[in-house]
Amino acid sequence: MKLSSTEMGDVMILEPKGKIMGGPDATLLHDQLHDFIDRGKKKVVIDLAKVDWMNSTGLGILISGLTTLRNNGGELKLANVTEKIQSLLTITKLITVFECFDSLDEAVASFK
Amino acid sequence: MKTAVKMRPSFKDSSGRAKSVRTKRKNTSREVGYCGQIIIPSSLDYLPKVDEYVERKLRKLGVDKDKLADIAISVTEAATNAVMHGNKNDLKKKVAINLKVDSSCVEITVEDEGNGFDPEAVQNPTEEKNILKQVGRGIFILKSLMDKVDFIIQPQKGTIVKMTKFLS
Structure with a gap:
């Protein structure tokens, strides 16, 4: 997995690419999310457009980021959720936990 | 189970340390299927090495993208559970992944050298009290994505997770 980040106003955007399956990749995403939190950034969007799939470790990282942000008055939202990840979110019922948007712009706009 | 018994001695070198990643090709004829392993x-x-091996072989054998992702x-x-919960990250212990493909199905076994566990005792991660837990979804997900899953528990010898995905 490769990971890049950008900012749109006060919204932090993370763009992982590839597969999120645990091991070193998962640590990278986890550390980046928690770096935002440590810096007081409370609005985060993860753009999943280029993520082929993730497993339960990836879902655990998303939940960790979401709960930590919410506990600090922030929010984590998902954009461009691919079909495979949508399916995983549905079977694990995490679709009821995350706010998902069809585009990055919509996700960013939802913070305003 | 027969495969596991045959394979286990090769997990370690003469000093008792775990060998590094190793793949073994047993048969590559597409007409009669494929059989191989990675340890x-x-x-x-x-x-990532395990995923690369499994995806490369299945892609080459023409398994469709959607099924391939479910299997991967x-x-x-299963490999995460074997490493963390089975072998408890003990580098002296190995995890063996066996891949068997024929025209009708993909069968995968993941074997560890741990003490086994009770798959029935695993909590349902979709229950409200568990929904925000960071861990505990692995078995639920693999049972949802694969067509058949069996757990062969061998106390003191290891656990074998046998998973099947039908191709037709």
């Missing part, structure tokens, strides 16, 4: 030390750092996710789930 890794008990570290999640090797998960399930293999990483």
Whole structure:
């Protein structure tokens, strides 16, 4: 997995690419999310457009980021959720936990 | 189970340390199917190697993209459990992933050298009290994505997770 980040106003955007399956990749995403939190950034969007799939470790990282942000008055939202990840979110019922948007712009706009 | 008994001595070298990643090709004829394995030390750092091996073989054998992703996710789930909960990240212990493909199905076994567990005792991660837990979804996901999953528990010898995905 490769990971890049950008900012749109006060919204932090993370763009992982590839597969999120645990091991070193998962640590990278986890550390980046928690770096935002440590810096007081409370609005985060993860753009999943280029993520082929993730497993339960990836879902655990998303939940960790979401709960930590919410506990600090922030929010984590998902954009461009691919079909495979949508399916995983549905079977694990995490679709009821995350706010998902069809585009990055919509996700960013939802913070305003 | 027969495969596991035959394979286990090769997990370690003469000094008792786990050997590094090793793949073994047993048969590559597409007409009669494919049978092979990859053996890794008990570290999640090797998960991408496992995924690369499984996806490369299945793609070459023409398994469709959607089924391939289901299988790849399930293999990483079973391998993660084997490394963390079975072998408890002990680098002296190995995890063996066996891949068998024929025209009708893909069958994968993931074997560890741990003390086994009770699959029935695993909590349902979709229950409200568990929904925000960071862990505990692996077995639920692989059972959802694969067509058949069996757990062969061998106390003191290891656990074998046998997963099947039908191709037709």
